[in-house]
Amino acid sequence: MNEAIFRLGIFLILFALLGLAETFRPRRPLRDDKARRWRTNLGLFLLDILAQRLVLGAILVSAALHAGEMGWGLFNLTALPFWLEGAAAFVILDGAIYLQHVATHKVPPLWRLHRVHHADLDVDLTTGLRFHPVEILLSALYKAGIVLLIGADPLIVLIYEASLSAFALFTHGNIAVPEGWDRALRRLVCTPDMHRRHHSTRKDETDSNYGNIFSFWDRLARAYFENPALGQQGVILGLADERKGARLGLTHLLLMPFR
Numbered sequence: 669m670n671e672a673i674f675r676l677g678i679f680l681i682l683f684a685l686l687g688l689a690e691t692f693r694p695r696r697p698l699r700d701d702k703a704r705r706w707r708t709n710l711g712l713f714l715l716d717i718l719a720q721r722l723v724l725g726a727i728l729v730s731a732a733l734h735a736g737e738m739g740w741g742l743f744n745l746t747a748l749p750f751w752l753e754g755a756a757a758f759v760i761l762d763g764a765i766y767l768q769h770v771a772t773h774k775v776p777p778l779w780r781l782h783r784v785h786h787a788d789l790d791v792d793l794t795t796g797l798r799f800h801p802v803e804i805l806l807s808a809l810y811k812a813g814i815v816l817l818i819g820a821d822p823l824i825v826l827i828y829e830a831s832l833s834a835f836a837l838f839t840h841g842n843i844a845v846p847e848g849w850d851r852a853l854r855r856l857v858c859t860p861d862m863h864r865r866h867h868s869t870r871k872d873e874t875d876s877n878y879g880n881i882f883s884f885w886d887r888l889a890r891a892y893f894e895n896p897a898l899g900q901q902g903v904i905l906g907l908a909d910e911r912k913g914a915r916l917g918l919t920h921l922l923l924m925p926f927r
């Protein structure tokens with residue numbers, strides 16, 4: 669329960685702050701109907717929360733607690749200082765999520781689900797909440813598997829999950845981050861200008877900048893690119909074959925992977 673309140677609190681504060689940033693420092697004019705997009709994206713988010721709560725409960729922290737009790741996983745077999753173990757678990761979790769994101773693009777049935785996230789014709793902070801519930805469930809199971817495997821501390825799992833949600837909001841934000849800040853941040857983490865290229869309709873651009881929190885995974889995978897070919901203002905966002913906003917309502921998106 670405390671975990672849920674902690675996450676909800678952080679989420680609401682960040683959503684409000686980034687929402688203000690999008691309102692007062694927008695990076696690009698929105699092209700599609702914002703009210704409709706927000707209804708759709710927040711509708712999907714509510715379904716995702718329900719799916720996670722009803723089907724899986726607090727599966728990740730439970731997995732971490734269970735691994736600790738049973739002495740399972742890498743970090744339950746080693747005796748490293750807590751800060752070092754925590755930092756290592758955080759980086760490993762982010763690497764695992766990076767691989768998962770690449771897999772959602774390369775494995776056709778997973779791409780069918782992940783397309784729902786990419787079909788958004790604008791990218792703003794609600795895009796970071798827009799995932800098909802089946803993708804959210806698969807992702808939760810995958811993450812629980814990783815947590816059991818590495819035996820991460822429950823507190824680290826909680827901190828990683830909160831950071832991942834925060835970065836999902838931030839990197840999808842339609843926020844004009846000052847150029848100097850953007851450059852400094854990108855040395856370590858992903859920024860909105862970096863991630864926007866990943867939402868381009870061009871396949872070669874979608875196959876880049878997969879990062880969630882740390883930017884070094886893309887550099888290591890040689891998938892890091894600074895900007896879209898048409899620039900931050902000119903890049904066309906969404907899927908090349910799903911261009912009609914009116915057809916991208918909630919019901920349509922829920923059925924999209926199965927058509």
Ligand SMILES: [Zn+2]
Pocket residue numbers: 769773782786866
């Ligand atoms: Zn993607």
